[in-house]
Amino acid sequence: MRTIExxxxxxxxxxxxxxxxxxxxxxxxxxxxxxxxxxxGQGFRILGRDVVSPVDLPRFDNSQMDGFALRHTDHGxxxxxxxxxxxxxxxxxxxEGTTAPIMTGARMPIGADAVVPVESVGPGxxxxxxxxxxxxxxxxxxxxxxxxxxxxxxxGEPLAHAGDAVTPGLLGxxxxxxxxxxxxxxxxxxxxxxxxxxxxxxxxGAGADVALIGDANGVSLRAAFTQVGVDARxxxxxxxxxxLVDALRRELETATDLVVTTGGISMGAFEVVRExxxxxxxxxxxxxxxxxxxxxxxxxxxxxATVPVVAFPGNPVSALxxxxxxxxPIFAAACGLDPARPGxxxxxxxxADSPVGKHQIRRGVVSDGVVRFVGxxxxxxxxxxxxxxHLVHVPVGVDRVEPGDTLTVWRIR
Ligand SMILES: Nc1nc2c(c(=O)[nH]1)N[C@H]1C(S)=C(S)[C@@H](COP(=O)(O)OP(=O)(O)OC[C@H]3O[C@@H](n4cnc5c(N)ncnc54)[C@H](O)[C@@H]3O)O[C@H]1N2
Ligand code: MOO
Numbered sequence: 001m002r003t004i005e006x007x008x009x010x011x012x013x014x015x016x017x018x019x020x021x022x023x024x025x026x027x028x029x030x031x032x033x034x035x036x037x038x039x040x041g042q043g044f045r046i047l048g049r050d051v052v053s054p055v056d057l058p059r060f061d062n063s064q065m066d067g068f069a070l071r072h073t074d075h076g077x078x079x080x081x082x083x084x085x086x087x088x089x090x091x092x093x094x095x096e097g098t099t100a101p102i103m104t105g106a107r108m109p110i111g112a113d114a115v116v117p118v119e120s121v122g123p124g125x126x127x128x129x130x131x132x133x134x135x136x137x138x139x140x141x142x143x144x145x146x147x148x149x150x151x152x153x154x155x156g157e158p159l160a161h162a163g164d165a166v167t168p169g170l171l172g173x174x175x176x177x178x179x180x181x182x183x184x185x186x187x188x189x190x191x192x193x194x195x196x197x198x199x200x201x202x203x204x205g206a207g208a209d210v211a212l213i214g215d216a217n218g219v220s221l222r223a224a225f226t227q228v229g230v231d232a233r234x235x236x237x238x239x240x241x242x243x244l245v246d247a248l249r250r251e252l253e254t255a256t257d258l259v260v261t262t263g264g265i266s267m268g269a270f271e272v273v274r275e276x277x278x279x280x281x282x283x284x285x286x287x288x289x290x291x292x293x294x295x296x297x298x299x300x301x302x303x304x305a306t307v308p309v310v311a312f313p314g315n316p317v318s319a320l321x322x323x324x325x326x327x328x329p330i331f332a333a334a335c336g337l338d339p340a341r342p343g344x345x346x347x348x349x350x351x352a353d354s355p356v357g358k359h360q361i362r363r364g365v366v367s368d369g370v371v372r373f374v375g376x377x378x379x380x381x382x383x384x385x386x387x388x389x390h391l392v393h394v395p396v397g398v399d400r401v402e403p404g405d406t407l408t409v410w411r412i413r
Contacts, residue, residue: 001288004325004359010283011297011326014308018188018257019334023048025186031171031179043229044165044336049183053159056150057176061108062087064145068121069112070099072144074137081132085109099137101130108146115145153177165336188331190225191256192234194218195244195263195272196314199236216316216382217262224323229335239264241276249304259300259307260327263314266294273311282309288396289359291318291379292325315379321361324391324412341391341410346371352401353377354394363388364409371409389413 026048039045063069063085070079077097084101085091094100094111102108102115103126118125122132153159159177160170166184174182194215204212218234225232233254237247248259264273265284274284277300284296296311312322329339349372354360363385364371371392375384390409394401401407 001286001357004287004289007285007287007295007297008326008329011310012330014297014299014310015258015327015330018308019330022188022257023185023334026183027186028181029184030181031175034166034171034182034184038226039229039335040166040168040171042227042337044167045182045184045187045229046334046336047160047162047164047166047182048185050161051159051174051179051182053153053155053157053177054179055177056155057152057173058147058149061149062147063102063104063106063108063115064147065115065117066103066126067101067115067117067119067145068099068135069094069102069109069115070137070140071112072114072140072142074099075139077137078134079137080134081130084130099135101126113142113146114140116140117145167336187229187231188257188334189255190230190232190258190260191248191251191254192218192221192225192232193244193247193251193259193261194234194236194314195239195261196236197239197270199238201236217312217314217319220316220320220382221260221262221323224320224328225331228328228331228337230331237272239270239272241272244272244276245280245302248300248307249302252302252305252307256307259309260323261309261311262319265296265311265313277309277311281306282311284311288357289321289325289361290355290377291315291361292322293318293358295322295326313379316382317363317379317385320382320385321379321391324410325361341412343408343410345406346390346409348392348401348403348405348407349373350401351403352394354399354401356399357396359396360394362392362394364390364392366390366409366411371407 034040034045079099082098082100085106087103087105091109094109116138118129121135122129194217198213199215200212204210215236222232222234237244261273264271281298281300282296283298286293287295294313299306300309312319333339346366347370349370363374374388375381390411393408
C-alpha cells in the first residue's frame with residue numbers, strides 16, 4: 001500500500017505539464033467578466049502578462065479633506081474666500097490673497113499647496129462655511145492634506161506582474177488606472193466523469209422498486225474545482241467499458257486538460273474505469289488512507305488522444321476527500337490561493353476507532369477548540385459531510401482516539 005505522499009507526488013508529476021500548458025496560454029478578459037464569473041472571490045484569475053499603469057495614481061494633486069485650499073506661505077494673512085471646488089471639476093488657478101473651499105478628492109487649484117480642514121475654520125463645517133467672505137490663514141506645512149499626483153503609482157510603472165492573482169484590490173487598482181481588460185492565464189479544463197449504472201440524471205424516486213441514486217460526485221467535484229479556478233464540466237457514464245471509452249473520445253473533442261473519474265476502480269465485478277482504462281495506461285493502486293483507499297492515475301491512451309486521468313473512488317465522501325488531499329492543493333496553488341486548507345490543533349470531543357496502518361480522515365464540527373465528529377467513518381455519509389466544517393486527521397499509528405486527544409483539523413468552510 002502506498003502512502004498519501006507517494007500518491008500526491010505521482011499526481012503532481014502527472015499534472016505538471018497540464019498546468020504549464022494552461023499557464024502558457026493567455027486570454028484577454030474584461031474586469032467586468034472577472035467579477036461576473038466570481039473569480040475575484042475564489043479561484044482567482046492569474047495575470048499572464050505584466051500590466052503597466054498608463055497613468056499616474058492619483059492622476060492629479062487632490063484634497064484629502066473637505067476644507068480650504070491655500071498657500072502655506074499665507075500663514076496669518078486674511079484670505080478672501082472664492083468659489084468652492086467640487087470633486088470632478090478642473091478648478092481655476094488660485095489668485096494671490098484668496099482661498100477656495102475644496103472637497104475631498106477635488107483637484108487642487110494651481111497656486112494652492114495645502115488644505116486646512118473645515119473643522120478648524122469659522123463654523124467648522126460645510127455648507128455653513130461656504131458663506132464666509134474671508135478667513136485668517138492658519139499655520140500649515142506645505143503639502144498638508146494634499147494627495148500628490150503619482151504618490152500611489154507613477155505612469156509607466158508596473159501595476160501588477162505576470163503571475164499575480166486578480167484580487168478585488170487589484171481590480172480596484174486596474175479600474176483606477178482605467179485598465180478595462182487584462183491578459184490572464186487560461187483556466188485548466190477538467191472533465192469529471194461519474195461512472196455507475198446506478199446513477200440517475202433525474203429523480204430516481206424511493207421505495208421497494210428503486211435501485212438508482214442521484215449523481216453526487218458530478219456536482220460536488222464541479223463546485224470544488226470551480227473554487228480553485230478550474231473550468232470543470234461533468235458527465236455520467238454507465239458501467240460499460242466500451243461506452244466509457246466512447247464517451248471519453250467524444251468528450252475530448254472539447255478541449256480538456258484532465259479527466260477525473262469517480263467509481264469503478266475497486267474489487268467488484270463491474271469496475272468500469274479499471275476495465276476500460278487499466279490496459280490503456282491507468283495505474284490502479286491502493287493508498288493507506290480511509291476514505292479514499294482505492295485510487296488510480298496515469299496518462300490514458302484512447303487511440304484518438306492521450307489524456308491524463310485521475311480516478312477517485314465512487315463513494316461521495318471518498319471522492320471529495322480524495323480531491324482535498326490530491327488535487328485541491330495543486331489547483332489552489334495555480335490560482336493564487338494557499339494550497340493548504342487552514343489547519344489547527346484541537347481536542348477530540350468523542351472517542352473513535354481508526355483502521356490500523358491507515359491515515360483516517362473524519363468529518364467534524366469545531367467550536368471552542370474542540371472537534372465533535374459528524375457521523376461515522378463510512379464514506380457514503382455525504383449529508384454528514386455537508387454538515388462538517390472541518391476534516392479531522394487521525395494519522396497512521398493512531399488506532400484509537402480518546403476524548404481530549406489532540407488532532408489536526410483542516411477548515412473546509
Ligand atoms: N471487496 C472489496 N470491496 C470494496 C473495497 C475493497 O477493498 N474490497 N473497497 C471499498 C472502498 S474503500 C471503496 S471507497 C469503494 C470504491 O469503489 P469504486 O471506486 O469502485 O466505486 P463504486 O463501486 O462504483 O461506487 C462506490 C459507492 O459509491 C456510490 N457512487 C458511485 N458514484 C457515485 C456518484 N457519482 N454519486 C453518488 N454515489 C456514487 C456507488 O453507488 C457505491 O455505493 O469500494 C468498496 N468496496
Ligand atoms: O476508501 Mo473507501 O474510500 O473508505 O470508502
